Each structure stands twice: as structure tokens, then as C-alpha cells.
Amino acid sequence: MKLYSTNLNAPEVSFQEALITGLAPDRGLYMPKSLPSFSKEEIDSFKDAPYSEVAYRVLSKVLEGEVDDESLKAITYEAYNYDVPLEQVDEQTYIMRLDRGPTASFKDFAARMMARLMQYYLNKENRSLTILTATSGDTGSAVADAFYGLDNIKVIVLFPTDEVSDRQRKQMTTLGKNITAISVDGKFDDCQAMVKQAFADEDLKHLNLSSANSINIGRLVPQSIYYIYAYAKLRDYPEEIIYSIPSGNFGNMMGCVLARTMGVPIKKIITSVNENDEVPTFLSTGKYSKIVPSKNCLSNAMNVGHPSNLARLIAIYGGVMDEQGNISKEPDMDKLRNDIYSTSVTDAETKETIKDIFETYNVLIEPHGAVGVKGLLEFRAQSGDNTLAVTLETADPAKFPEHVKAQTGVEPELPDSLNKVESKDEFMDYLGTEYPAFKNYLQEKLG
Numbered sequence: 001m002k003l004y005s006t007n008l009n010a011p012e013v014s015f016q017e018a019l020i021t022g023l024a025p026d027r028g029l030y031m032p033k034s035l036p037s038f039s040k041e042e043i044d045s046f047k048d049a050p051y052s053e054v055a056y057r058v059l060s061k062v063l064e065g066e067v068d069d070e071s072l073k074a075i076t077y078e079a080y081n082y083d084v085p086l087e088q089v090d091e092q093t094y095i096m097r098l099d100r101g102p103t104a105s106f107k108d109f110a111a112r113m114m115a116r117l118m119q120y121y122l123n124k125e126n127r128s129l130t131i132l133t134a135t136s137g138d139t140g141s142a143v144a145d146a147f148y149g150l151d152n153i154k155v156i157v158l159f160p161t162d163e164v165s166d167r168q169r170k171q172m173t174t175l176g177k178n179i180t181a182i183s184v185d186g187k188f189d190d191c192q193a194m195v196k197q198a199f200a201d202e203d204l205k206h207l208n209l210s211s212a213n214s215i216n217i218g219r220l221v222p223q224s225i226y227y228i229y230a231y232a233k234l235r236d237y238p239e240e241i242i243y244s245i246p247s248g249n250f251g252n253m254m255g256c257v258l259a260r261t262m263g264v265p266i267k268k269i270i271t272s273v274n275e276n277d278e279v280p281t282f283l284s285t286g287k288y289s290k291i292v293p294s295k296n297c298l299s300n301a302m303n304v305g306h307p308s309n310l311a312r313l314i315a316i317y318g319g320v321m322d323e324q325g326n327i328s329k330e331p332d333m334d335k336l337r338n339d340i341y342s343t344s345v346t347d348a349e350t351k352e353t354i355k356d357i358f359e360t361y362n363v364l365i366e367p368h369g370a371v372g373v374k375g376l377l378e379f380r381a382q383s384g385d386n387t388l389a390v391t392l393e394t395a396d397p398a399k400f401p402e403h404v405k406a407q408t409g410v411e412p413e414l415p416d417s418l419n420k421v422e423s424k425d426e427f428m429d430y431l432g433t434e435y436p437a438f439k440n441y442l443q444e445k446l447g
């Protein structure tokens, strides 16, 4: 597997190198030059397999020759030791619950695989590194949990003080050991900007920094597997399938784009956002402008005003977008619009959807999942297209108990994994949004 940079100004690298370095030296994002494709028969053969086995079989083809077979099998079975329920809502609609991992968000799928792959390569070479990651809530906890206790990897997580819930924060601040949490007096985009600047900073090269955000290709590849899995499970009836994905930084959606490239007959990818509507606006007008500062919405893990993965989407459609959001080569907009439907969902609509889905179907969803459901309903109303659809629930409703209870009257039950952190002590450091202070901090902490 060879990977190129979306800025087209860096050498091609191996999967191992892309995984360990995260960002390309030209500040672009790594993308696979080609991917294998899965035939109907192969996808059929996944029908009765558990998730871990599907993951192993998909990855052994995607990462062919990169990781020895026995290790890959052990890694996938260890990473995916939890359920991936497909819950039927009505005849043509399923909810895929991606919230059964240890931190109860879909980020566990990517973080657990990436952590184990990184450890595999670092052990082989007897090296160590520090993961720097910015989070709007769920990445930080998933990454911290996935790397917790590994000896050769330290993790530093930056989160925006006012944009994460108490429960999300506790999942990052109660671990200790090799995990450090920093509360930043700013927005998610500020945290992300500081992390990106640190990666590009020559003075910090010796610190062996790496990323674990959705900019890392090691997170993207695992996020394509559940789209293959769900299609295989439901494949008795659909010729084609529609996926509806609540999106923020668009890593999850890119996983779906990769799954389509690998042969899943996906008729439409619906990607719904909250009131940070830069992507639907871009698709309708062809003009991109980031939203600064990003807006605070109920679906807080999607409060992203400038999604990094947009550069990858544009690359797949033949265009070039740099990390600032400048487009130097237009992608094929007609094809993009044909493949992808994107819409913005307000907080009021999000609440209404939580209520309606509970009252009509007795199905409990939280704000992120509700954005996905609403996007699907809107697409169906506009297009009249009733193709079988799977909409993704990306977090456990118990992570957002106030909103869920306000709309449904139900107090969602806390999974054991979340219950455990409630009473533990918290440890964190505090920083502002000035890069020099962050740089000093890193030099002192790691130097």
C-alpha cells in the first residue's frame, strides 16, 4: 500500500510511515493510491461472520503484506471485542449502533485499531513516540482509552474547556499513567490549530510527535469496515444501500467513501452536519469558507468549522484543497453532488427528532445520531428515494442524558464503562490558545 499527500508536494510513503507520522511534510493528508476491491461473493461470505472476523478479512486485504497475518488477527480480535448492533427502525431503515466500545462512541473503532497497529510497528523497531491529539469530546477519550498503559507511547490530549461534557472530560482526565489531558480556554478549532502547528514545527522534530486525529490514515481505514459489515448483514434484500452519517470532521464519511471504492454498492452517502454548515454550503454553491469560530451545538463532537478530511474528499474527486481550505484545483462537483447529499440540521430539529423517533418507534437516540436520522428523513422527503438505508448512531444516549431525558422522559442507562469513571480523581493542565505557550509546555514536558 502506497500513500500520497493531498497537497501533492511530498514523497509517497508506506502505510507504516503514514501511520507513524500522521501528517505529510507538506501538511497534506495521506491517502491510499489504490485500494483492493471486494466482489459480491466476498462480501456475501462476510454475512455470518462476527465483526472482528470481517475486520480481519477486510484489513488483511487492504494492508496486504504490511502486518504479519497472525499479528493482524490478534490485533483485530482484541480491538473489536464488543457488539455492533443493527437495529431495525422500519421496513427500509436501520440504525447501526457504533457506541458499544469502551468509551461509548464510534471513535473506539478507529482508535483501538490505530493504537494496536502503532504499537506493533514501534515494538518491531524498539521506538517510542508521543501522540498529540485535539478533541471536541469523543476522540480524546477514545484515543486515551485505546493507548492507556502502553509503555512506548505517551498521549497528550487537548480539549476545549467549555465544549466537552463532564462525562467526556472525566474519560480523559481520570486515566493518568501515560495519558495527559490539557484543558484549553478556546474552541476545538484552536486546539486543532495548535496541534497542527506543533507537527509542522522544526524545533519539535526531536520529540517524535504523531497525530491520532482523523487526519491519521490509521484511523480512516478501520472506519470503512462497518460499512462493508452492515451491507453484508443486510444484503439479502438491498441491491444498493444508502448510509446516513452525522458528520463533523468528516472522517467517518471518508470511511464510507473508501468502502464504496472497495465495492460496496452505496447509492448515496448522506452526510448531515449541525449548524456548522460549511460543507453543505460548499456542495450547493461550489464555494468553500470555513466557519470561524465554529458554532456550539448540542451534537458537540461535530462542532467543526473547518473539517480536515474535506481535503481528502476533494482529492478523491480530482481536486486539491490545502490545509487552510484554499482550493487550487476544482474537484468534479457534479459527481460529488451526485454521490453525496449534505444538509445542516438545527438544534431545534435535533431535539424534535430525538422525541419523534422515540415516540414513533420506541428507539432511543442522542443528538449526534438524531442529526443523521434527520438528514435521512430530509433526503427521502426531497428525493422520494426509499432505498434501504442505514443511519449511524455514533454515541451512547447515556453520554447525553439531559438532552435525551428532556425529549423522551427516559433516563438512559449508563454502560459499565462510563460508570467506572464517575467517582475517580481528575488530573489536567490548563492552557490558552497561544502557540508559544503550548510549545514551551511540550518542550518542558517531553524534552
Ligand SMILES: *Cc1c(COP(=O)(O)O)cnc(C)c1O
Binding pocket: 105, 106, 107, 137, 138, 139, 214, 246, 247, 248, 249, 250, 251, 252, 253, 301, 302, 368, 394, 395
Ligand atoms: C467525532 C464524532 C462525530 C463526527 O465524526 P467525524 O468523523 O468527525 O465526522 C459524530 N458523532 C460523535 C459522537 C463523534 O464523537
